[in-house]
Amino acid sequence: MEHHSILRVVSKLLIPPMLVFALYVQFHGEYSPGGGFQAGVVFAAAFILYSLVHGIDALIKIVPPRALHVFSAVGALIFAGTGVVTMLLGEPFLGYYALAENPVHAQEWGIVIVEFGVGMTVASVMLSLFIAFASHNPRLDDKDW
Amino acid sequence: MTANVIGIAIIDILLFTFLVITAIAIVRVRNLFAVAMLAGVFSLLSAGLFVTLDAMDVAFTEAAVGAGISTVLMLGTLALTVREEKPPSHSVFLPLLVCLVTGAALIYGTLDMPPFGAADNPIQTHVAPEYLQRTPEEIGIPNVVAAVLASYRGFDTMGEVFVVFAALVGVLLLLGASHPKRDDDVADREKE
Structure with a gap:
């Protein structure tokens, strides 16, 4: 994919805002739409975009599947x-009131x-799934599609 | 207010029209690459419909998971198999009949549904008002969806997270943790 200079430049511009947006969705999810599930998927999507442009090996280099x-x-x-x-x-199990003195703060902390935890699991599962499928693929030329 | 309602109705009709066209195209097209992309379009249109229903969290999830990740995973799977769907080996009339009968039964079922968006619908009178009332007092966050998801129904959400994890375990067991050759590549790189 070395010859796709437009893709490389656009992905370079897009990936950092995607990561920041994922963190915003994760940690602002109590105040705006979103939460761990959406944040995890957007976070994984940023890495998938990187892999689509630079190849699966470059992705495995920065995020080892085992990790x-x-x-x-x-x-x-x-x-x-x-x-x-x-x-x-x-x-009780997941009774957040135990986490702080003030019951409202305890709920927020919980x-x-x-x-x-949700965001971490969803992001790594989505990325692992992508790597599991993509690393089995034979190398495809653009014309194969 | 009425202009707003008419505007939303027009958007709804447009989205549903595109949704039906996309669905018919998915059934008709034999090129699986096109089918995967159309499935992504279908998800994006559904996300638009969720937005007109004010269900932002659901729309967000549908756009990110349905239109984004699912499409990528489908394309990844497609690269492992063939690109063209085989022509059906049997008559299509029996499946068509089953679809029509099921669809007719579902539409017949909607005749009994309460009017769309009415204030005394069961959805508005059961637990929803309780959550809306209790969330500001007990949890103090504006996003009631997050409060229901992570606190009132936290146990369910934990189940969902473990389902996502189980999906990964299933895929890894089927496909293998990673390609043996690639593993060596990574190990070589780590040594360097």
């Missing part, structure tokens, strides 16, 4: 772990933490 597999499990464990922590603190 992604670990991250996808860690995200789910952050969610479930929050539930276990609240249980140990004497509340939501931010579990949404972070």
Whole structure:
């Protein structure tokens, strides 16, 4: 894809705003539409765009699939772990009131933490799925499509 | 107000028209690359319909997952298989009859539905007002969808996250964690 200079330039312009937008959707999700699921997908989409332009090997170089597999499990464990922590603190599973003195703050903390877990799992799963499919592909010329 | 309603009605009619055209094209076209792209278009149009229904969170998800990631994954799968759909080996009339009968039954079912958007619909009188009332007091965040998703229905959402994780495990078991040769490549690079 070395000859696609327009694609390379446009992707270079697009990827940083995509990553920032994903973080905005993740951490502003309590105030505007969005949350972990959407943020994770947008975050993964930025890396997929990079891979579409620069090739799958360049992507594997910056995000090793093994690390992604670990991250996808860690995200789910952050969610479930929050539930276990609240249980140990004497509340029901995922009863966020245990997380802070002020009940409203406790709820907000709980939501931010579990949404972070959701975002982590969704982003790494989407990216791993893409790598799993794309790394099996034989090399395709543009004309093959 | 009426101008607004008419405007939304026109947008709805346009989106539904394109949706039907896209669906018919998906059925008719035999080139699977075109089908994958049209499926993305279908998702994007659905996202537009969700926006006119004021369901921003759903529209966002549909646009990102349906039109974005699903299309990429479908194209990735397509590269592993053939590009052309085989012509049907049997008559299309029985499937068409099944579709028409099912569609007619569904449309017959909608005749019993309460009027669209009415204030006394079951959806407006069951748990929704309770969530809308309790969220500002108990959770203090403006996005009620996030409050329901992560707090009131947190256990369900945890299930969803594990479903996403299970999907990855399934794909990795079927396709293998990564291509053996690529693994060596990465290992070589890490040594350097």
